[in-house]
Amino acid sequence: MTAVMQGVRILEVAEHTFVPAASALLADLGADVIKIEHVERGDAMRGLASSGTVSIPMNVHVLFEHSNRGKRSLALDLTSPEGLDIVYKLAATSDVFLTNKLPRVRKKLKIELDDIRAQNPNIIYTSGTGQGERGPEADRGAYDFLAFWQRAGVAMGATPSDSDTLVGPPAPGFGDSIGAMTIAGGIMGALFHRERTGEATTVDVSLLSTGMWAMGQALALSVLTKTPWQGPPSGHRSNPLVGSYRTKDGRWLGFSCLQAGHYWPEACAKLGRPELATDPRFADHASLMENRVEASEILAAEFATRPVEEWRERFADFSGQWTVVQSTLEAATDPQSVANGYVQDLENAAGTPFQMTAVPAQFGGEPAPTRRAPEFNEHADEVLGELGLDFEAVLDLKLRGIVA
CATH class of the missing domain: 3.40.50.10540 (Crotonobetainyl-coa:carnitine coa-transferase; domain 1)
Known part of the structure; x- marks a missing residue:
């Protein structure tokens, strides 16, 4: 050093x-x-x-x-x-x-x-x-x-x-x-x-x-729009692939795929639900955003069917942006933390x-x-x-x- x-x-x-x-x-x-x-x-x-x-x-x-x-x-x-x-x-x-x-x-x-x-x-x-x-x-x-x-x-x-x-x-x-x-x-x-x-x-x-x-950034938006910044309501989603989902064993997965339409087909395949990629409600980015509540509910139901380690394996090579939500103990032993x-x-x-x-x-x-x-x-x-x-x-x- x-x-x-x-x-x-x-x-x-x-x-x-x-x-x-x-x-x-x-x-x-x-x-x-x-x-x-x-x-x-x-x-x-x-x-x-x-x-x-x-x-x-x-x-x-x-x-x-x-x-x-x-x-x-x-x-x-x-x-x-x-x-x-x-x-x-x-x-x-x-x-x-x-x-x-x-x-x-x-x-x-x-x-x-x-x-x-x-x-x-x-x-x-x-x-x-x-x-x-x-x-x-x-x-x-x-x-x-x-x-x-x-x-x-x-x-x-x-x-x-x-x-x-x-x-x-x-x-x-x-x-x-x-x-x-x-x-x-x-x-x-x-x-x-x-x-x-x-x-x-x-x-x-x-x-x-x-x-x-x-x-x-929030303060600048507030001043510009004359609107105080506050967290959205509980469960609010503006994008089904941005936010956190609970797993079967009570853990959480976090996603931040801003280009949801681009990553949706791959995410559906990882879920074991490839048919959702061609579902008319979610077939492109615009329709996915329009039906984001339904898409989010489907994702929540699917993620709740398997434990976190299974999802870790399934999404290991997912090209979108995601992570397993970790505790401080897990962060301390994270392979990336150790390597660096x-x-x-x-x-x-x-x-x-x-x-x-x-x-x-x-x-x-x-x-x-x-x-x-x-x-x-x-x-x-x-x-x-x-x-x-x-x-x-x-x-x-x-x-x-x-x-x-």
Whole structure:
């Protein structure tokens, strides 16, 4: 793997998932990430015991690992002059400053843009927020469940219009992880710009902006037609070969054959119903679309007669676009996932083996190797030693509670 971020140092003053996951991604690509944690409790994610739907096994805190792999941890009291001075010294040696602190907190801690730029005029100042740096709610915090999922229109788009309940996010940190990729891409773009022009710019990504980008096509259609976007009613089909069908054993098959008339005869043959290809109701694309409800009902009845593995075999060489709908466990062992290294093996600090998703972008034809997240304050002596502090100086900082 080409470590495209090798030689880049990132100073992170952030916690939870949205922003830390961005530097974790860049750490996998070779960046040196120094994570500043609260001097007593550390990153709040360290103490998270539940994702909201499932308890987190404490022997491997995979939610924390996902967002903090490959970093170095230093726990500081940022409210002390000495702790702030250490942050300033680290900023002077860094390429990127990354934070998710609210504007009022940044001001209180003296880590605003001008404060950090006073230490290093060439640093890329990056912030991740709930609703953006400007506007009446710039100083209001948020989670991806709120700003990304509900406020940006994602929840309404995922919820069938005839549903009595609102669909929730499909996974913990769903919007956070998508937003983190956006932050990481922004940082890489800013570094490229600095390399080409010599100008150090800022990067600003919010959960709201990321959600709106994910809904970009729907949002543009909504604005153009003056119609809010919402998921179609349950069971709605605009095309019999687009959507999902349940199998005999309760599994699902997904189809996305936009040119339904072209693929219909072949699909009918795979179903064991070749006569449907010449049925006047479905003989060409126009008639198939006109009678799409009947065609969909026939497909639903046929797919319900056999288990998923039989359909997998029957449709193995189908030229249309389809897939078996998989769980996360199945995705992790999918032959394509394995062949491309999309899941990486590693061990935590205690030596317990586990697996995590690899960075989605690959350079040099290989997946980025993943390293474990740091223990709390694991690298204090190392990082402070790099700043020129000797043993006695570090010990003094620890005794006075400035360093954990």
